[in-house]
Amino acid sequence: MLGVQERRRALRVPIRGVAVFHGPLSDGGPLHAILENLSQGGALVSLPSRPPTLSRDVTPFEVELRLGDNTGWVTARPVRVEPAAKRWRLAVEFDKVDDGMREAIEATIIGALSAARRRPILVIDDHHERRATLIDELANRGMTPLAPKTPLEAIDLLARSHLHVNVCLLAPGFGVPSNDLAAFLSDSFPWVRTTEISDDLDATASRAIAAWDETPVARLT
Numbered sequence: 001m002l003g004v005q006e007r008r009r010a011l012r013v014p015i016r017g018v019a020v021f022h023g024p025l026s027d028g029g030p031l032h033a034i035l036e037n038l039s040q041g042g043a044l045v046s047l048p049s050r051p052p053t054l055s056r057d058v059t060p061f062e063v064e065l066r067l068g069d070n071t072g073w074v075t076a077r078p079v080r081v082e083p084a085a086k087r088w089r090l091a092v093e094f095d096k097v098d099d100g101m102r103e104a105i106e107a108t109i110i111g112a113l114s115a116a117r118r119r120p121i122l123v124i125d126d127h128h129e130r131r132a133t134l135i136d137e138l139a140n141r142g143m144t145p146l147a148p149k150t151p152l153e154a155i156d157l158l159a160r161s162h163l164h165v166n167v168c169l170l171a172p173g174f175g176v177p178s179n180d181l182a183a184f185l186s187d188s189f190p191w192v193r194t195t196e197i198s199d200d201l202d203a204t205a206s207r208a209i210a211a212w213d214e215t216p217v218a219r220l221t
Helices: 004-010 099-118 128-140 151-159 178-188 201-213
Strands: 013-022 031-038 042-047 061-067 070-084 087-097 120-124 144-146 167-170 193-196
Touching (some): 031 061, 042 070, 087 099, 128 144, 128 201, 167 201
Parallel strands (some): 120 144, 120 167
Antiparallel strands (some): 013 031, 042 087, 061 070, 070 087
């Protein structure tokens, strides 16, 4: 039976971060990719175009991983390439991981597991009484509602990759119509699922929970 450390090493968690490839994948300069999931042993990244076909026997190439405030280096080998909508996915297997990066990956895995238990949801609504009641309703149903007081606070919460805020409940907020807020989130945080707040708070909470249950982090539970 695998121990805790072995299970964490094998576990791939959804994560938002950046991988910068150097070497065979980046003949024209560093190649930036979006991290989709991560484990101690490898990663799955999203690329705007098909990468060159490389054998697993290729000399390991250097990859800079940027996980929130943590940045470090690994060497990696390609495992597979596959199309994904209008992009391409590349799976890589780590060859060497520096100690600092190993600790950062471990913290990322622990953070994702914690988020799966906390089930965070962002709530944006200028209607103070309705927002307070909705927050209570969500908390009573096992969610962790986050209610930013300013646009900058909302952006900060969404940008913190370790929080895994993947669902946002919207009504007009910060003096901005909800459809404009939804458009901004779609452009800036495309992984965030948005749903409207209505006066039927029970139905609103149910929609939020349904949206959360479809997120990659929720699948860790």
